[in-house]
Amino acid sequence: MNKLFIIIKREYLSKVKKKSFVALTVLGPLLLVLLMFLPALLMKNSTTSYDVVIVDSTPKTVINGDTIAFFEGKYKSNEKVVFSYNKDVAAAQKDLKDGKVDMVVEIVKSNDKPPIKTFYYFADNEPSVEAKENVQTQTEQIFKNSVLMVNYNMSKEDIAIVNDPQIASYITDIRTGKESYSEVKMILGAVLGFMIYFFIFLFGGQIMRSVSEEKTSRIVEVLVSSVKSIHLLFGKIIAVALVGLTQFALWIVLSLILITGVKVAQPDIFKVNDKEKIELNERVVTADKLNALDMEQSTAQKAVQSLQSINFPLVLSMFLVYFLLGYLLYGSLFGAVGSMVDDDADAGQFTLPITVPLILAIVCLPMVMNDPSSSIAQWLSIIPFTSPLIMLVRIPFGVAVWQIVLSVFLLILTVILALFIAAKIYRSGILTYGKQIKYPDVLKWIKKK
Amino acid sequence: MNEILTVNQVSKSYETKLALDNVSLKVERGDVFGLLGPNGAGKTTLIRMINQIFKPDKGEILFNGEKLNASHIKNVGYLPEERGLYKKMKVGEQIQYLAQLKGMSADDARKNIDYWLQKFSISDWYNKKVQELSKGMQQKVQFITTVMHSPELLIFDEPFSGFDPLNADMLKNEILELSRQGATIIFSTHNMESVEQICDKIALINSSHLVLEGKVKDIKQQFKKGEYEIIISGSYDDNLLIDGIELCGQTNENGICTMKVKIEKGKNADLLSNILKYTDIISYKEILPSMNEIFIQTIKNTK
Structure with missing residues (x-):
């Protein structure tokens, strides 16, 4: 256990100290704020009419x-x-x-x-x-x-x-009494899905490179004479996960600081009206009342209000759960691939089968966004390889608890299987030099006791 | 019990290939033990099993009489043939990391790093990244990572490859020094010259079988063919020889003759007294086979 900790510490520090980590950490929130302000900036700048x-x-x-x-x-x-x-x-x-x-x-x-x-x-x-x-x-x-x-x-x-008859529509969840804003949920779902996709590739790729670096530099032989190969692989996977969580935490903190800055500069955007609640049974709404409401609410305020209609603790905790599980699933497989290749150029043939389900999920994303409760969306959100991405897209719209439980349960089982297989491949792969590895070899490694 | 390492009827096979077949050998404390064999014979497999990278399929390996387990890792130092370090990591941090993985505490590791860097007078490398060092320098760092944790058993796989003659000599002295201090050393090599210089005992593995084992001295005796070199003043003459002596070669130079002869058992004294009748003997010595000859002969015979 102590040695595992030493490995995690080294892997973590070596990645957090990298310039690319620092750059990504700072650029993320900056990009976010820039995207928020870019349209306004562009409007101001285009003076030629x-x-x-x-x-x-x-x-x-x-x-x-x-x-x-x-x-x-x-x-x-x-x-x-x-x-x-x-x-x-x-x-x-x-x-x-x-x-x-x-x-x-x-x-x-x-x-x-x-x-x-x-x-x-x-x-x-x-x-x-x-x-x-x-x-x-x-x-x-x-x-x-x-x-x-x-x-x-x-x-x-x-x-x-x-x-412009201004026929207003108010979509209300009859159980919670909250209003629904599908557009915002769609955007949120898509953003979450893309983030998962991006992070799995980013961090999975890091594991793969880190494994193949040790293999090609041959230091791995000394390492496995000191520690168990499974500690080496899992140490890496845990360390990169911690790096990812560190990055998220820094992003959230930095974004909050930047958004607070925007709040101070532009207080109007975030002010939410204490809107008069329209009761469910109040069938007749006078035009005056509606007009008064609409007049007071800017689009930005509406957006803020619609964001409040989303169950953020649930969405955020589900994001963490699916990120971690999805990462473990794909990260361990990427690690296994890293142990199979002698130089990075060979990696393609082995990464392809791993990336296909992810790409499939991205391709299906618009369809899922369009109808989050369609049967294909339900299937994809339960099948382990696509579920981390697709379920997150569905979560803001509300998903039946049994589906989430089933999806997470299946994902956990698959993660355990993937870790097991990855450890087997890794153990044999890292010490196989100078030989083109083929799929039958990999099968033998998995079967080996 | 003076055996530090006992390999007991160990077999190991990869997917289809048999790498080691029923190999047994013993290494005693303080030995400098040469593990010899052509490429692909199974040396590296045996070494990896001693390092607990693999487990034997059959048989067992004992360390200090105990079955090999995780607690022995800190007592073994291993310099593999395929060297490697983290290129982007600093020398000091790297040595410390590898020492900690061997089970050293951070404090002890730091003290030992200072000692070794000073010993090689490379203290100013501490904060350099490995990729900034030349290949020879990297080898020194690698050597330090192998011996840092003062292991009882040191395993060197082709240690001299990649070293220039000067550094190879320094490394050899360093290894002999460690041996004098009580470390047991296993050498895996096919450089027979270094075997003669360093090793007390050898084991020769060929196509996954142990074909020869023993003290270098004994093996040489075992392989000697009764050949002698006799140097006399004057030139060669057939009268010098007697029955039962076979001349293998002779050279005459500056009034001195060097003869190579094969002497039948028990005829040494007769031959010498016969020669003395005619001329003076300047030197007389037995020709022992070189390890290289023994190596080649044994490999050929076992094929």
Whole structure:
């Protein structure tokens, strides 16, 4: 036991002291915060806008003595697309040729179908897809609004309601009374799944390299004359797991520090309203109440609120359980592969069978996210080789307890089997030099007493 | 009981190949024991079993009369033929780590590291990474890791390979010094010259069988063919020889003749007195076979 501890200590320290560990530890949280702020930063930085001139050549209508243009003056500019108007197509096209504007759109009414036609003119650059789509959508919307106003004499307020009825949906778990936010759960599930995938490869690869390093440098012969080979392998596996947990802990601490920094700088984002609870049996909700609620809640606040609807202690503890078990399963197999190869170039043929189930799980991930309770999702979350990844994707949506218990139980059994097999392969593999190892050899090693 | 190591009818086979077949041998305390044999004979397998890397399929190995177990690991030092160290680890930390794995306490290890680094006058290497050292330097570090924990039994597998002559000589003296201090040494080698210089006893293994074992002196006696070298003044003459003597070769140089003769048992005195009738004898000595000859002859005979 004492020797196992000495091995773990060396392996742990040698990995934690590596520059790559320090870099990953610092870069992780930085990247996270950067991703949070990048969209906002990009928005601020893109100052160049796309100038569009609208030429409304459709006939004007007179209502209650007012002359009303169908399209002119009704386009909404944003940071990217800025609208201006011109009555003269020729003048607008001249500006375009001179490079003063980026695009000219002429809107014409005709007697055939469709009655409204738009002509896009551009000079130096093809019209940007974004600007074109913007114009297209706005034109359709404006046409609809104008028809409602001119032909049906509707008020602006009524038109607004028709266009955006704001039918709110409140999905509530009748047992817990909590609201459900599928999108956030989907994202959380996907992030957890990808993290497991990434960490298994990262840490499994570390074990493999560490084993094959000892084999190729031949120090392993001295090592196995001092300690049991099983201590050597398990010492590595335990040490790399501790390295992983250290990394998680540092990431959480660093991220919390950074997020606290953001909180201080941008307190609004994280302020959650004490929203009036809408009772389950309260069928009639007045429009005022809804409006009041929506007005007060920014999107960010909604996101924060939806995050609170997730059972984080469960998700986090399940993440740790599945990370550790998944890591032990794949890590021990990667360790076995490390003992089979004389140089890293040979590793491919043996790592492939290990990585196939992981890749299969990643391929099935979108399907599982789409319908977390489908039968394929259930199967994949119970079968040991894919369960660490797929079950985590399902956990935020809520999974029956018996499924979790069965999945963990099967995974533990498989882990024990994998450790046993890995120890057998490792014992023979590390001392087999200068010989191309084939699968029949490996089978013999496993069978050997 | 003076046997430090007893190998008792040990057999071991790999998947299909028999590596050792019913091998028995004894190493006594203080011996410098040569374990000889051509490549692939089973030497390394035997050494790995003594180091508890493998267990024998049949038979047993006793250490100080006890069946080999984990408590003996700290009493054995092993320098394998395939050397290796952690390239990115510092010399001092590395020696300490390997010593601790052998069962030394951290404090004892630190003291011994200082002693050995000073002995080899390489104290300033303590904080160097192994990859910064030359191959010869790495060998010195490896040697220190082998002897650091002052084991009773030291096993060297081809210790001189990779050393330049100067360092090989230093290593040889170091090993003999350890032997004088009471350590038992097992040498595995096919460098017969070093065997003659160092070993008291040898065991020769060929294609998984023990084919020869004993004291170097006794084996040489056993293999001698009754050949002698006689140097006389003057030149060669057939009259010098008598019946029962076979001339194997002679050279004449500067009025001195060197003869190689095979003498039948009991005819030594007759031959010498016959020669003395004609001329003076400058030297007379028995030619013992070299270990190299014995090695080759034995291997050929057992094939």
